[in-house]
Amino acid sequence: MSVLSVIKPLAYLSLPVFALHTLSNASPVARYYVRLGTYLSTVGICSIWGILVAIGMNIIGNSFNANYVVARSFYHIAGRMLGIKLVVEGEEHLETCPAILVGNHQSMLDILYLGRIFPKRTSIMAKKELQWMPLLGQWMSLSGAIFVDRGNNTKAIQSLSAAGQTIKARHTSLWMFPEGTRSMREHHDMLPFKKGAFHIAVEAGIPIVPVVCENYWRLYRKGVFESGTIKVKVLPPIPTTGLTATDVTALSVRVREIMVEALREISVSVPTPISAKPPLPENIDPSEMAAEQQLREKEPLSAIPSLASITEAGPDATPALPESRSESRASTYASEDFSAPSSRHEGSEAGIETEEDEGMVLVGRPRQ
Template sequence: MSFLFACLIKPLAYLSLPILLARYIHDASPAGRYYVRVGIYLGCLSLVSTAGVFIAAGMSLIGRRDDVNFVVARCFYALASRALDIHVEIEGEEHLQEARPALMVSNHQSMLDVLFLARSFPRQASIMAKKELQWSPLGPWMYMSGAVFIDRGNHARAQRSLEAAGEEIKRRGVFLHIFPEGTRHMQEAPGLLPFKKGAFNLAVQAQIPVVPVVFENYWRGYRSGVLGTGTFKVRVLPPIPTAGLSKDDVADLTTRVRDTMLEALRDISVPVPAEVKADEPLAKTGLPAKEEVPSEASKSAEQVVPVPSAEPSEGSSSEAASPDLHRSRTLKEGSEYGAETDDEGNVLIGRTGA
């Protein structure tokens, strides 16, 4: 009996201590709940990533290399969705069977995108990643799963890498996934950053369709300090053909895909409260949220105060003369909502920041 206790019961007792501690932290405060749930998510990610190396090795040996990402993604979704009680419903999944090879593009909000992508990732699909990741701990798994590596050292090499990537996915007949925003962007009102054209150059050069996959704006369920439960939506849109398009059509294609995805994003996302909608246009331009009603005295003063010239005075800039104009220009050049972060790689296992 003592031998059985030493071999089985005692190790289980040791394992129960961190579980009990995590449970206590989880129930102690909202912040504790958030960090415990984030830890569970990252733990599931690490566990499946480690197992993915062995899955990739085995499937490569039997000639199923292009299905590695599908199997690993479904394993992660099965584990993490149950552990966190977060579930994903897909609309239009049949569109993922209509076109192959194809470019699969998604909006990019946070590290939780991995869970959404894990549920929607199709069979015979690969990912795009920067070349440097070949030498990272994820390198062996990514190589065995057929990842397409891009050399981003300079523009010429990056362009050649994209051309080679297009030819490779055509030869293999697979999907290639990428986040065209190039960086993560999330806030309460659903929106998209401007799309980078590299992915669409690839699609036009390879003459393969673009399949937009839109993840619901999940700010209500995940943001700084909050990781809740619930069911969220993903909508797969019909393939957008590129046959017959040329390099001159890339800009129009990029705009068309973004507009289509933005419309779908706003349609499937939970409506934003009315007060947020009322403030959004004003927030974009830098104007005050509430406009004061002018008094009679101020109205009279307005009638006699001369209107300043639109031309800036000597020794001053137009931005200094009009701070609101400068702010609106800054927002337009940066992103639709003036908020963005850096993101180096469009890979299935993304960075772990919110």
């Protein structure tokens, strides 16, 4: 075999890469679409890789680490190709297991930070119907996904209870996005939290581990896709031992307060006029914001323990949350989360959303 016969195929392969690189340097718009195509192609390749990994790890009896292997593979490939580096603070808290891990959800680029920090023995949650989808359902089953029945309120609550017990029995953790949908915007804030993750944690008596990814608006949004460094902060575990359903709402509000504070601490400041009011996301129900405000007025944050008081007491301590709320309120909180299945969000570029409004993953195309 001559040297020329080897060089020619390599040259043919390098030409498209060189052309795309030149095009991406020509203009920000071209760069956005080239990098977006690269990112989505990597997601597709790693999806196929994920099925192979899940099958192999099931054979050797290590199925609960399939997500970890696929996540790290995706980060190392996509991170290098896009020039995006994730810097993680508090990574030691990811070793907490079993636990409910909750993270803020900005866009489909969140898959990259999940790839960097997704812990071992951690599963995702999905609606039961996805279990029977070709390829996707099989991969989820093989990787230990927890399927819940969201057909009606009673079944949904029973599914959450069962999910908590499954996590404890498996000694695994569960990742959820409590915002329920994407919240990417220029200012540093989060949507009100859905309470599914907190119901599971309280039911199972396992801690909540908040994970906060900085606002990366400066690197990625519609028409912009740049290289850079993104910071992620893993906060200390918040114990739920001794809490009941009546404490779920106060717990979710307090965790959100802690995470928003951390988000603003680690995010790059973006100058905005003092008089400017942050825009209300298109996909948020104004009544939900009003309900949260009423909760704040009825239950001041002073009645909910601070992060310091929770963590200083140690992992086995029980937060002194208010216990004066009635069981009827608890059932109200549960029903407002699961009274109706989530629907496809208007404006999705792909026309379909695979995430659920209780924080179920995985994400589809970005809704800018």
